[in-house]
Amino acid sequence: MLQTSAGMQPALVTTGGTLRARRAVLLGGEAFLTGLPDYRRRLIPMASTIMLTVPLTAGQWGQVGWAGGECLSSYVHTTNYLTRTADGRILFGSRGAPYRYGSDMSEAALRENANFGWIRDRLLEWWPSLEGVEFTHQWAGYLGVPRDWLPTVHFDSNRRIGHAYGYTGHGVITSAISARALAGLVTGAPPDPHAPYLRPQAPNWEVEPLRWAGIRYVQNAFFRMDLAETAGKAPPFDAPLATFLGEP
Numbered sequence: 001m002l003q004t005s006a007g008m009q010p011a012l013v014t015t016g017g018t019l020r021a022r023r024a025v026l027l028g029g030e031a032f033l034t035g036l037p038d039y040r041r042r043l044i045p046m047a048s049t050i051m052l053t054v055p056l057t058a059g060q061w062g063q064v065g066w067a068g069g070e071c072l073s074s075y076v077h078t079t080n081y082l083t084r085t086a087d088g089r090i091l092f093g094s095r096g097a098p099y100r101y102g103s104d105m106s107e108a109a110l111r112e113n114a115n116f117g118w119i120r121d122r123l124l125e126w127w128p129s130l131e132g133v134e135f136t137h138q139w140a141g142y143l144g145v146p147r148d149w150l151p152t153v154h155f156d157s158n159r160r161i162g163h164a165y166g167y168t169g170h171g172v173i174t175s176a177i178s179a180r181a182l183a184g185l186v187t188g189a190p191p192d193p194h195a196p197y198l199r200p201q202a203p204n205w206e207v208e209p210l211r212w213a214g215i216r217y218v219q220n221a222f223f224r225m226d227l228a229e230t231a232g233k234a235p236p237f238d239a240p241l242a243t244f245l246g247e248p
């Protein structure tokens, strides 16, 4: 819990004790921020899953034909992103467990076999020649996704509390940019007037159970839209509605 009032030192109250900050409390907890009352509707946790193959043989790479090692991504609605690693493996990431009621961040849901089976199947869609290839690592986690899919960086100089969040799965670079911007705000550097992420808060997500119903519907519809497209079929009848609701 955060304890603040203007002119006082901000404090972080935890089950283990209270931490008072001399200068500021800065929150960078990604999807875990949804556990704090002020952030419950600012973000939703969205699961993402990644798997790593064994190093491929020269023959396999010859068949795959990805000599340049470019970062690849497909524009299916459920998102696939791929990297060729320096030691000759394929790192394949895609969707994860569906949204859970009340932004529940279940660890068990992340580890369900179906999520990893989904990645295996997608890899074979890209390269059927990799049938039977083994994976050495698999993991999953939650991303913080705001209602408008845009990041937020803010420092409240009265309460001495700042936050940076909402990278929607692109946080490796964006979190570093946001952290620099946040440090600038705390130390009083003039803010970049053109930085769109400098705003107090992201808009709220809907209240439950509307949020659960809406997100689960869109996740299901995007899945059906991808299946239809892959099979060369016409999109499902509700594709325009799902696109309207689900695209940022």
Ligand SMILES: Cc1cc2nc3c(=O)[nH]c(=O)nc-3n(C[C@H](O)[C@H](O)[C@H](O)COP(=O)(O)OP(=O)(O)OC[C@H]3O[C@@H](n4cnc5c(N)ncnc54)[C@H](O)[C@@H]3O)c2cc1C
Residues within 6 Å of the ligand: 028, 029, 030, 031, 032, 033, 048, 049, 050, 081, 093, 139, 140, 141, 142, 143, 164, 167, 168, 169, 170, 171, 172, 173, 174, 175
């Ligand atoms: C499977 C997966 C794949 C991803 N792939 C990509 C990718 O390809 N490219 C990309 O750009 N981004 C990717 N991301 C997103 C990226 O990892 C994150 O956006 C980025 O790491 C966010 O950085 P951060 O510093 O804000 O938060 P994090 O790196 O998540 O750090 C937040 C920290 O806060 C801690 N924390 C949270 N709550 C508490 C609490 N109450 N008390 C104490 N500590 C707490 C957490 O333990 C964690 O260490 C991926 C994420 C996942 C899960």
